[in-house]
Amino acid sequence: MNDEPRMYSWKNRWLRGSLLFVGGTTVVSLLVGFVWLPSMQGDFTAQGIWSSICRAAGVPAPWGAGGDATRATTRTTEVVMTRSMARAGGTEAVGLGATIALQCTVCHGVRGLTDSNAPNLAGQYPEVMIKQLTDYQSGDRINSVMQAFARSLTPQAIREVAAYYAYLPRVTNPTSDPGSDVPRLVQVGDAMRNIAPCASCHGGLDHKLGAPWLEAMPKAYLSEQLDAFAKGARHNDSHRQMRNMARQLSAAEVDELATYYARR
Amino acid sequence: MFRARRLVLAHFWVAIVAFAAAMVLGAWQMYARSPLAAGTGDPELYYRSVTAHGTVMAYVFPLLVAMGFGYAISELSLKQPLVGRRWAWAGFWLAIVGTVMASVPIALGRASVLYTFYPPLIGSPFYYLGIVLVVVGSWVWVVLMAINLRAWKRDHPGETVPLAMFGNVAAAFLWAWTSIGAAVEILVLILPVALGFKDTIDAGLSRVLFSWTLHAIVYFWLMPAYIAFYTIVPRAVGGRLYSDTMGRVAFVLFLVFSMPIGIHHLFADPQIGSGFKFMHAVFTAMVTVPTFLTVFTIVASLEIAARLRGGKGLFGWVRTLPWDNPMMLAVTFSFVMLGLGGAGGLINMSYQLNETIHNTQWVTGHFHLIFAGAIVIMYFMLAYELWPQLTLRAPLSTGLVKTQLWLWFVGMLILTGPWHWVGILGMPRRMASFDYTDPTLHAMAWPVVVSTLGGVVLLLSALLFVFILASARRTGDAPAPFTFSIAVHMPRRVPTALNGFGIWVALMVALTVVNYGFPIAQLVALKGTSVPAIPVGAQ
Numbered sequence: 001m002n003d004e005p006r007m008y009s010w011k012n013r014w015l016r017g018s019l020l021f022v023g024g025t026t027v028v029s030l031l032v033g034f035v036w037l038p039s040m041q042g043d044f045t046a047q048g049i050w051s052s053i054c055r056a057a058g059v060p061a062p063w064g065a066g067g068d069a070t071r072a073t074t075r076t077t078e079v080v081m082t083r084s085m086a087r088a089g090g091t092e093a094v095g096l097g098a099t100i101a102l103q104c105t106v107c108h109g110v111r112g113l114t115d116s117n118a119p120n121l122a123g124q125y126p127e128v129m130i131k132q133l134t135d136y137q138s139g140d141r142i143n144s145v146m147q148a149f150a151r152s153l154t155p156q157a158i159r160e161v162a163a164y165y166a167y168l169p170r171v172t173n174p175t176s177d178p179g180s181d182v183p184r185l186v187q188v189g190d191a192m193r194n195i196a197p198c199a200s201c202h203g204g205l206d207h208k209l210g211a212p213w214l215e216a217m218p219k220a221y222l223s224e225q226l227d228a229f230a231k232g233a234r235h236n237d238s239h240r241q242m243r244n245m246a247r248q249l250s251a252a253e254v255d256e257l258a259t260y261y262a263r264r
Numbered sequence: 265m266f267r268a269r270r271l272v273l274a275h276f277w278v279a280i281v282a283f284a285a286a287m288v289l290g291a292w293q294m295y296a297r298s299p300l301a302a303g304t305g306d307p308e309l310y311y312r313s314v315t316a317h318g319t320v321m322a323y324v325f326p327l328l329v330a331m332g333f334g335y336a337i338s339e340l341s342l343k344q345p346l347v348g349r350r351w352a353w354a355g356f357w358l359a360i361v362g363t364v365m366a367s368v369p370i371a372l373g374r375a376s377v378l379y380t381f382y383p384p385l386i387g388s389p390f391y392y393l394g395i396v397l398v399v400v401g402s403w404v405w406v407v408l409m410a411i412n413l414r415a416w417k418r419d420h421p422g423e424t425v426p427l428a429m430f431g432n433v434a435a436a437f438l439w440a441w442t443s444i445g446a447a448v449e450i451l452v453l454i455l456p457v458a459l460g461f462k463d464t465i466d467a468g469l470s471r472v473l474f475s476w477t478l479h480a481i482v483y484f485w486l487m488p489a490y491i492a493f494y495t496i497v498p499r500a501v502g503g504r505l506y507s508d509t510m511g512r513v514a515f516v517l518f519l520v521f522s523m524p525i526g527i528h529h530l531f532a533d534p535q536i537g538s539g540f541k542f543m544h545a546v547f548t549a550m551v552t553v554p555t556f557l558t559v560f561t562i563v564a565s566l567e568i569a570a571r572l573r574g575g576k577g578l579f580g581w582v583r584t585l586p587w588d589n590p591m592m593l594a595v596t597f598s599f600v601m602l603g604l605g606g607a608g609g610l611i612n613m614s615y616q617l618n619e620t621i622h623n624t625q626w627v628t629g630h631f632h633l634i635f636a637g638a639i640v641i642m643y644f645m646l647a648y649e650l651w652p653q654l655t656l657r658a659p660l661s662t663g664l665v666k667t668q669l670w671l672w673f674v675g676m677l678i679l680t681g682p683w684h685w686v687g688i689l690g691m692p693r694r695m696a697s698f699d700y701t702d703p704t705l706h707a708m709a710w711p712v713v714v715s716t717l718g719g720v721v722l723l724l725s726a727l728l729f730v731f732i733l734a735s736a737r738r739t740g741d742a743p744a745p746f747t748f749s750i751a752v753h754m755p756r757r758v759p760t761a762l763n764g765f766g767i768w769v770a771l772m773v774a775l776t777v778v779n780y781g782f783p784i785a786q787l788v789a790l791k792g793t794s795v796p797a798i799p800v801g802a803q
Contacts, residue, residue: 022520022771029546032542033546037538038538057782058540188699192702205306239796
């Protein structure tokens with residue numbers, strides 16, 4: 001049987017055949033995929049053959065009118081949510097935070113609760129406070145009053161304020177209500193419009209890092225924020241998750257959701 | 265002779281118990297998202313369940329079956345004691361520890377990221393570490409298979425490697441190379457984030473690396489079934505294998521073409537260039553070739569069996585096939601499901617047609633038909649075939665076995681047919697609930713109810729499978745020696761190329777580099793491609 005040529009020599013027909021076949025298939029499909037198919041598309045071939053090949057290979061390049069393909073047009077947020085942010089500081093941080101928070105009491109109440117239409121902060125998740133205050137500092141969330149207050153805070157002061165408000169007792173929705181009056185959007189969302197249930201991030205079903213505690217928030221504040229997300233005036237939701245949800249809501253639904261979460 | 269008996273039995277029992285548990289979850293998932301449930305359940309529980317179902321069915325169950333079957337093949341076909349039995353036990357225990365380590369965070373809701381991981385979702389590090397342990401355990405098997413083949417070749421210079429062992433080692437090498445994608449994804453990209461060292465993750469690169477594993481793993485699942493087609497089916501139905509060489513060609517073609525095709529899962533992903541998507545579509549088309557070769561060869565082998573039983577005429581021999589033989593039923597069911605699933609697969613792999621069904625229930629229907637249908641039904645037969653050897657018990661009741669196979673086949677068709685249909689209607693996959701009262705979804709309500717009934721039938725079949733194996737009668741006698749199929753022309757010598765793997769492994773690596781090299785290098789080099797990670801179950 002030693003009439004069979006050595007395995008790794010060009011005379012071996014298995015080696016020769018398989019290399020030629022696999023190599024040929026590769027070359028032909030490369031030519032079709034990178035040269036012929038792109039040549040059928042005007043926007044691939046606009047800047048010559050090399051540019052067309054690069055585009056077929058997926059190299060980032062300006063398309064159409066041009067511009068930096070890697071730069072997003074709208075700023076969202078520079079804060080990266082980490083689990084360490086969700087761990088509130090100890091008693092010392094709470095005490096220091098309480099002192100700093102004296103300047104917040106005019107709008108947010110002495111114990112983080114107020115009948116004004118500023119949001120209630122008592123019991124808010126610390127990572128939410130950190131993210132929003134940092135976004136005010138960087139201008140990713142816009143509010144003339146809050147941006148002015150936030151500007152002077154150091155990162156450590158922000159963590160302490162967050163620790164203080166997280167420490168205050170939270171106000172919850174009345175639980176004696178039968179579950180049946182929970183709006184469908186809160187409980188199951190609306191898959192056909194790609195609206196996730198509110199409760200899958202804001203508590204109830206699950207809580208996602210960075211999603212605020214909403215129960216007992218002022219109704220006016222909630223509907224104003226949903227409107228701002230829908231119009232794009234507020235855009236510090238890192239994955240556009242709130243803008244995409246809010247844009248789909250009717251005025252009646254915004255009212256229903258705001259009313260539901262504002263119950264106390 | 266069969267010294268690895270307890271080792272193989274341990275693999276099979278753990279695989280079977282895990283399979284049965286995941287079947288219960290699967291049936292519950294069918295119910296939870298159907299109109300029969302109110303659709304107001306906790307979606308998180310659904311994703312928890314899907315994660316457990318996928319992790320067991322995609323990693324634990326097929327890996328343990330392939331490993332156990334591989335050890336059995338090594339002893340039974342090479343007729344030599346398994347080299348490295350202690351290492352094999354170590355690999356087994358690694359896989360067990362890994363399975364438990366991954367299951368706990370899933371059960372606690374800390375890892376509801378589905379078995380495909382889906383960064384930027386990030387679950388508990390213990391989930392990923394558990395999967396790494398399972399994979400490392402399987403790498404022990406890969407090395408042992410290579411060592412056993414080498415030991416046999418050393419003792420039998422110039423002889424032809426038995427076809428079963430040839431396919432087995434091809435499967436091991438395929439797994440070794442394909443598992444690297446997900447392993448790199450976990451170790452380099454996911455774990456640093458899950459452990460808290462990093463807060464952002466390159467989701468696009470993660471998906472490309474996972475696609476490296478995601479499609480070739482299907483061919484790895486397939487290998488035990490194909491080995492059974494070639495080396496057990498012809499013997500079990502009383503025929504001869506039509507061509508031993510064709511089996512070798514099919515196995516090496518899987519080795520070469522399984523890998524450079526995974527990006528056809530990412531046709532809708534923006535981070536890959538259209539040229540590479542086309543390349544992967546072409547090579548996905550190539551991987552149908554070994555399947556066509558296999559179907560041809562096995563049908564020819566069945567024809568031999570039928571003609572030996574007096575079958576006549578161009579198609580008249582079909583009547584004389586041993587239809588009362590469970591293996592005959594299984595291979596028929598398997599081919600029917602492979603044909604239907606494969607036809608759907610041609611749509612999935614076509615760059616343009618894919619758009620119509622991408623990310624719909626069609627895809628779920630497709631891979632259940634191929635894996636849970638065509639492949640798992642052969643896993644059942646592997647267990648039934650090996651059971652008398654493993655447990656020293658009497659042959660199993662063919663009546664019950666046939667009932668179980670029928671239930672599985674019918675259940676699978678009832679499950680997957682409606683899934684394909686609602687997929688065409690546009691029903692997305694990975695959804696915990698649907699509002700079937702919505703006029704746009706109303707037409708999907710009844711097919712989903714029907715497919716839920718299919719899920720119930722499948723669960724019954726799975727429980728019957730466990731019952732048949734658990735209730736096998738003990739006999740004192742040693743079982744008849746296990747034999748593999750005999751080919752019409754048993755090869756005295758095969759070409760060197762088909763007696764080893766060197767050139768095929770080289771081609772596998774080369775094609776992977778051509779098809780994956782640039783997309784991966786580019787995504788690694790590009791700045792600013794990472795996004796914030798989203799911890800699952802953070803509270």
